[in-house]
Amino acid sequence: MRILVILRQVYEQKSIQWSYEDRKLIYQRNSYNKSDLHALQWTREYKLKADALVDVLILKKEEEASEENKLANFGIQRCFRIPSNGSEKEDAAFISDLLKNESYSLILSGYETEDEHSCALLPLLSYELGIGVLTAVYQLEGKPNGQLTALRKEERGSLQEFTIQLPAAVSVTSHISKLRYHRGRSAPDFTMIEVKRQLSKPEAVRRIEAPEPNIWYADTPSEEIPQLRLLNIMGFASQSNNSNNLQKQTDHLSKAHLYFTAERLVKWLKE
Amino acid sequence: MVICYIPLKEGLAVKHSAHGLLAKARKLSSQVTALVVHCGIQEEDIRLDCDEMVMIRLSEREWPVSSCHIQAISSFQRELSKEGPFLFTSSPLTNEITVGLAARSGSTIINQAMDITMDNDRLIVKRELYGGKACTYEYASCSNYISIDPAFLNYYKTSSKRPVSIRHLDLNVPKNDSIQFIKNKQLSWKEIGLTEASCVIGIGRGVYQTPALDQIEILAEVLNAPIGGSKVADELQLIPRERRIGSSGITIAEADIYIAIGISGSSQHLEGIKNVKHVLAINNDAAAPIFKRCDIGIISRYENVLPQLIAALKNGDGVKNIEDIGYTAAGV
CATH class of the missing domain: 3.40.50.620 (HUPs)
Incomplete structure (x- = not known):
């Protein structure tokens, strides 16, 4: 070959x-x-x-x-x-x-x-x-x-x-x-x-600049408390997450909790 | 008019980046056409913010081969009366497609763009150079093929109720003998790298000298999740050096789920999982800092939790009504 x-x-x-x-x-x-x-x-x-x-x-x-x-x-x-x-x-x-x-x-x-x-x-x-x-x-x-x-x-x-x-x-x-x-x-x-080659000028017209991020203009959050507005911008929207204020940890290992954990894992995997 | 090639997952499901691509196209033109080259997706499963949707069906063996896409798209282009920029999301497959289409039509290609803006009748395409150490701005004509890096596409959820006209194109794509697709292969949890897995298991001091280590491997197999660990787990030789997660090891930027077993959650370790979407923590110390970072925490010895969690995942008990069950219903 x-x-x-x-x-x-x-x-x-x-x-x-x-x-x-x-x-x-x-x-x-x-x-x-x-x-x-x-x-x-x-x-x-x-x-x-x-x-x-x-x-x-x-x-x-x-x-x-x-x-x-x-x-x-x-x-x-x-x-x-x-x-x-x-x-x-x-x-x-x-x-x-x-x-x-x-x-x-x-x-x-x-x-x-x-x-x-x-x-x-x-x-x-x-x-x-x-x-x-x-x-x-x-x-x-x-x-x-x-x-x-x-x-x-x-x-x-x-x-x-x-x-x-x-x-x-x-x-x-x-x-x-x-x-x-x-x-x-x-x-x-x-x-x-x-190998000899006659080089021509490249066709593309371009300029090189300092690195610049893409800026996205998102909607302003409507929450009254500034802390909640900040959380919303960070991606933790209080309105869409109805389980936000509920306790996340458990020290009582129940079957329901395990099923819930398994269900969340499956849901996250599907995302 | 702007034409968007809709990125699909294995030809069967629309990727999230499709919505970002269409939003970008909408900024360039009021007339957006979505081109869906698929291998069995139903039109009612697709909700896209576009004016027209053209669907071309390929077989499952043709879909991963770029030459079939090129022939399909070329036949669609022959029907077009107007020319406009053709937008793609960057991937190895679309790279071959854009180059193939550009070679046929004599147009130019711009790959892995960050952003596109319209300046009079010309497009200005912004690209990254040297891994983000500089940017370049290129002028492109409206007949160009441009692929946008999906990392720079915002994740929109479409709420548009715009009426979309749908057209189906039937094509007979001649067989390409040179490159043939055989099958899709999933990497097992042992082969897949920590940086590319969607779910990662991390182990720490809490699992040292415990009898149920095999349970962690079973969970890894069920979730197809590679096993990494904290600095302590590396020092205790529970994991190899290259699987250390944290500021002194690797950052698992792409994982959606991180399951921390017996990890306290030092700030250095949390640095390595800062971009993870969801964290599940299992630890018998209620004061462990990992519980401040997690979405779900279980304060218990992992030997008690894992067999039941694995059984629940395997049997699918309680996993049936995924959308309905909430924290309150679960009794947490």
């Missing part, structure tokens, strides 16, 4: 800060998108169980320094390095052109980027290439017949199971594998291919 892993260079979420004085982002530090690295780690573990050739495609912002040493020991064959202007649409179109003469069975990537929270690259690429796509995969396993079984978390505590007929594009969450950090800076053990 031939696997392509797409790694996106991002600004690390932990380090970055908004400077209110200069009105711009500061402490920008480059790193690989974490969920993309989880995808690469998965391929390394998959290679131990089955035959696979792994190539990596790095989408890097033009001015950024390269960190290819980090990718040593992953068993990568070739590494394509492509400059990106941040437009997922243009990136997908360019990568699909690049992959026209290649035949990858599986294209892997992380679900979302940690800087821009964008998650459209892989689906866009799959539609360009005309292959199936499944995003936010939680667990991925190979089957002997060449198919893959994937679990995806759509609801809280519930998983959906899919079979994937290859070729396909799959984006994964960080649950897919546990990152193993390779100590020591060994030299890259793969062939590096620099």
Whole structure:
């Protein structure tokens, strides 16, 4: 099986800060998108169980320094390095052109980027290439017949199971594998291919600002006592909760109380 | 006109975020169409504040597959005379759908928006960057596909009695062999993480060296609730380190129910459950601070309570008239 892993260079979420004085982002530090690295780690573990050739495609912002040493020991064959202007649409179109003469069975990537929270690259690429796509995969396993079984978390505590007929594009969450950090800076053990690309200015018109919460204007509570008005704003409406003034605790363990507790638990679970 | 794709739970029930989405759409336009792509929901079970509702039925095996949604929505779009923004709530499935629709029509997509406002004929979409460390404002045209993060949608309860015209569209969606849905799988209480479970059980010093620990596991199984605990429970090796709840451990922000067994409720522990909706406390110490935080408290040894509570939950005794029973009726 031939696997392509797409790694996106991002600004690390932990380090970055908004400077209110200069009105711009500061402490920008480059790193690989974490969920993309989880995808690469998965391929390394998959290679131990089955035959696979792994190539990596790095989408890097033009001015950024390269960190290819980090990718040593992953068993990568070739590494394509492509400059990106941040437009997922243009990136997908360019990568699909690049992959026209290649035949990858599986294209892997992380679900979302940690800087821009964008998650459209892989689906866009799959539609360009005309292959199936499944995003936010939680667990991925190979089957002997060449198919893959994937679990995806759509609801809280519930998983959906899919079979994937290859070729396909799959984006994964960080649950897919546990990152193993390779100590020591060994030299890259793969062939590096620099791909030239003429970058255009991104289409989207946008401005970056300080973090601002969404403000909701709710109705003013009508209670006379200020304390009750405050409780209402906090979500403890006195009018709707008819059992508010009743005792909540009991030291007498009756059957009725237990039934009541069980009934409340079931009701809360249904909410 | 604004079209809202109504988020459903497993294709069978409307999610709460649908009402928030429609309220957001109502601020953008007076004409709101709700698109319900389902796999067996009854129209009388849906109460939405919209002008028109279009229902498209897929089979249970087609519903979780995005390509089926894309074909269904595309066929609906062909009937539309006017273009307008298409609003979704963010999820992995809707992410695939929005990208697929945008790729077909050549429109642009904006995912995981916080808010949308109208400025003349353009939309201004607010998004979070770097996990909330900055915000971005993007201009979008009215033919865009925009998905809104459900965390930023207010939970409205619809009280609208607006007449809604309902249309059903029958479609034959061609089979997609590439991605096939097999089944839904529920995570067991042992697999599910504390941060994603809807019900969590917490244990503390009160259960140390007691003979009925297996009862807690049975309750966990009945409620499908993972077991965590206080700092003391971790130190007494009742729970692993990663299951410690509180300021020195994890915060269970998403749980709806927390059952505290033998936990006194220190301020550090209460910090870890500050966002939990409902708390049930079982402790034999009436002065324990957890009783100030709980919705229901039982002052008793947990060994006496749990077998009876488990039996009541399993048999469903007293759970039949859920809406009618109140505190007074229960004799509390």
